[in-house]
Amino acid sequence: MRKSLGLLACAGAGVLALDSLLWWGGVQFLEHRLASASAGGGGGAAQSVGCPVVFQHKERGGWPFRAQVSLEGVQITCAASAGQGGLSYAVSHAVLDLAPWHPLTVQGTLDGGQALAVQTEKEPAGAEKPGYLLLKTDGAPVQISLPLRAVEAGTLMFHTDFLHLVPQRGVAEAHPVTARGVSGKLVWNGHADAQASALALSFAAQRAVVAPWAGSVDDVQGAVSIPGPTARLAALWSPDETASNGPPISDAGNLAGREGADGAMGSTPQDQSELSDHEATDTRLPSVSQSSPSGTAPDYAEILLQHVGGRWRGLGIAWSGRLVMAPGGAPLGETWLTLSNWRPFLVHLQQDKTLNPAQTALLSRLTDQLEQRTGGTEGPLSVPLQVRDGAAQLGGVPLLSVLATLHGVSLTGAGTP
Numbered sequence: 001m002r003k004s005l006g007l008l009a010c011a012g013a014g015v016l017a018l019d020s021l022l023w024w025g026g027v028q029f030l031e032h033r034l035a036s037a038s039a040g041g042g043g044g045a046a047q048s049v050g051c052p053v054v055f056q057h058k059e060r061g062g063w064p065f066r067a068q069v070s071l072e073g074v075q076i077t078c079a080a081s082a083g084q085g086g087l088s089y090a091v092s093h094a095v096l097d098l099a100p101w102h103p104l105t106v107q108g109t110l111d112g113g114q115a116l117a118v119q120t121e122k123e124p125a126g127a128e129k130p131g132y133l134l135l136k137t138d139g140a141p142v143q144i145s146l147p148l149r150a151v152e153a154g155t156l157m158f159h160t161d162f163l164h165l166v167p168q169r170g171v172a173e174a175h176p177v178t179a180r181g182v183s184g185k186l187v188w189n190g191h192a193d194a195q196a197s198a199l200a201l202s203f204a205a206q207r208a209v210v211a212p213w214a215g216s217v218d219d220v221q222g223a224v225s226i227p228g229p230t231a232r233l234a235a236l237w238s239p240d241e242t243a244s245n246g247p248p249i250s251d252a253g254n255l256a257g258r259e260g261a262d263g264a265m266g267s268t269p270q271d272q273s274e275l276s277d278h279e280a281t282d283t284r285l286p287s288v289s290q291s292s293p294s295g296t297a298p299d300y301a302e303i304l305l306q307h308v309g310g311r312w313r314g315l316g317i318a319w320s321g322r323l324v325m326a327p328g329g330a331p332l333g334e335t336w337l338t339l340s341n342w343r344p345f346l347v348h349l350q351q352d353k354t355l356n357p358a359q360t361a362l363l364s365r366l367t368d369q370l371e372q373r374t375g376g377t378e379g380p381l382s383v384p385l386q387v388r389d390g391a392a393q394l395g396g397v398p399l400l401s402v403l404a405t406l407h408g409v410s411l412t413g414a415g416t417p
Contacts, residue, residue: 020063020064022067023062023064026062026066026098027060027062027067027068027069029067029098030067030068030069030096030098031069033096033106033149034053034069034096051076051077052076052077053074053075053076054074054075054076054077055071055073055074055075056072056073057071057072058070058072062097065100066097066098066099067097067098068095068096068097068098069096070093070094070095071094071095071096072092072093073090074090074092075088075089075090076088076089076090077089077119086118086119086237087116087117087118087119087237088115088117088119089114089115089116090114090117091110091113092111092112092113092114093110093111094108094109094110094111095109096108104148105145105146105148106146106147106148107143107144107145107146108144108145109141109143109144110141110142111142112138113136113137113138114136114137114142115133115136115137116133116134116136117131117133117134118131118132118134118237118238119131132168133168133169134167134168134169134237135165135166135167135168136165136166137163137164137165137166138164138166139161139162139163139164140160140161140163141160142158142160143159144156144157144158145158152190152191153187153188153189153191154188155185155186155187156185156186156187156188157184157185158182158184159183159184160182160183161180161181162178162180162182163178163179163182163205164176164177164178164179165177165179170330170390170391171390171391171398174211174212175210175211176210176211177208177209177210178208178209179205179207179208179209179220180205180206180207181204181205181206181207182203182204182205183204183205184201184204185201185202185203186200188200189228189230190230191228192227192228192230193228194227194228194229195228196228197225197227197228198228198229198230198232198233199225199226199230200223200224200225200226201222201223201225202222202224203220204219204220204221204222205220205221206218206219206220207220208220208310215312216312217310217311217312217317218310218311218312219311220309220310221307221308221309221310222307222308222309223306223308224303224304224306224308225304225306226301226302226303227302227304231299232299232301232302233301234327235299235300235301235326235327236301236325238327238328300325300327301324301325302322302323302324303322303323303324303325303331303333304322304323305320305321305323305335306320307320313345314341314345314348315339315340315341315342316338316339316340316341317337318337318338319335319336319337319338319385319392320335320338321333321334321335321336322335323387330390331387331390332387332388332389332390333386334385334386334387335384335386335392336382337383337384337394338380338382338383339380339381339382339383340380340381342380342381346366350364385399
């Protein structure tokens with residue numbers, strides 16, 4: 001009996017020792033992944049753009065069943081070449097996870113406020129153009145899945161129960177988006193040419209609400225891609241000549257510091273100095289952009305809207321087209337708005353007494369014009385939309401103004417007996 005108990009104890013100790021060894025190896029792999037991920041490119045450091053990762057605090061955990069590294073105050077800066085601005089991302093808390101039940105991927109969780117910003121651009125004369133915030137988000141934790149190894153082409157999967165997007169620039173600033181049941185996939189390809197996508201995003205949401213309208217859009221789906229080469233991506237965040245809408249953002253630390261009053265994502269210069277000596281890492285993530293030759297502006301970026309749409313009160317809406325964006329400019333191009341199931345939608349508006357008699361007559365004339373345009377045939381209705389200065393236009397009138405007018409009409413009609 002004693003011999004059996006001794007063997008059992010030795011076996012248990014051996015299992016614990018092996019498990020601890022595997023856990024330690026997993027943690028070391030995650031930390032090595034952070035510390036030595038390639039800046040991409042294979043063409044030398046002069047042709048690639050690094051994305052240094054800086055964090056305020058690191059903690060190991062997950063024993064005994066998983067290897068886990070938790071990071072606080074994470075800041076990632078994808079800097080362009082000398083003299084050009086870059087892109088910064090900040091999140092208050094991130095967890096990377098490696099476990100036997102997902103051996104080919106690194107799982108992660110992003111928790112707390114997040115922000116995306118354009119970094120300061122240094123001019124040849126020594127002056128600096130101030131950076132600015134592009135987007136802020138908050139909501140439920142975001143679950144992500146990354147390739148096990150850093151590669152030039154890969155996929156990041158993500159999903160979250162609730163997401164609040166708050167744009168910080170342009171006409172979109174007045175229209176924050178709240179979405180539920182969000183999932184998607186981000187694909188990058190550092191070797192892409194003009195015939196392949198350097199960056200592609202597909203997403204879906206069960207329901208979304210765009211302020212200031214209270215009505216929700218269901219079954220939201222979208223797919224957007226940007227053809228290569230990757231050097232063109234820099235045109236998306238090259239600072240423009242106009243003043244920013246908010247205080248300038250000079251570095252990733254200031255970007256993170258704006259996210260919360262408690263400073264959970266921020267760091268002082270002294271903190272940054274301490275980080276550089278202790279827990280900060282200047283790692284290199286897979287490059288999403290290759291810089292242009294020093295002193296030259298990046299080429300224009302082409303944005304392909306494969307489809308972005310959903311369903312509103314039974315009306316199917318899909319937006320597609322092609323946009324181009326020059327460095328420091330706003331998107332422009334030709335797109336199409338496709339409406340499906342529009343006949344029952346118009347009939348429903350006439351029958352549910354939402355509109356007053358004058359609005360009903362106007363809707364009837366609109367219906368007659370659409371019937372003449374389509375020849376009375378069944379099927380989707382396509383309407384051309386021009387994009388100028390970053391805003392979609394319908395017949396030269398900004399689409400958001402048209403939607404605001406329709407929203408006002410709907411509210412007026414709803415209150416009419």
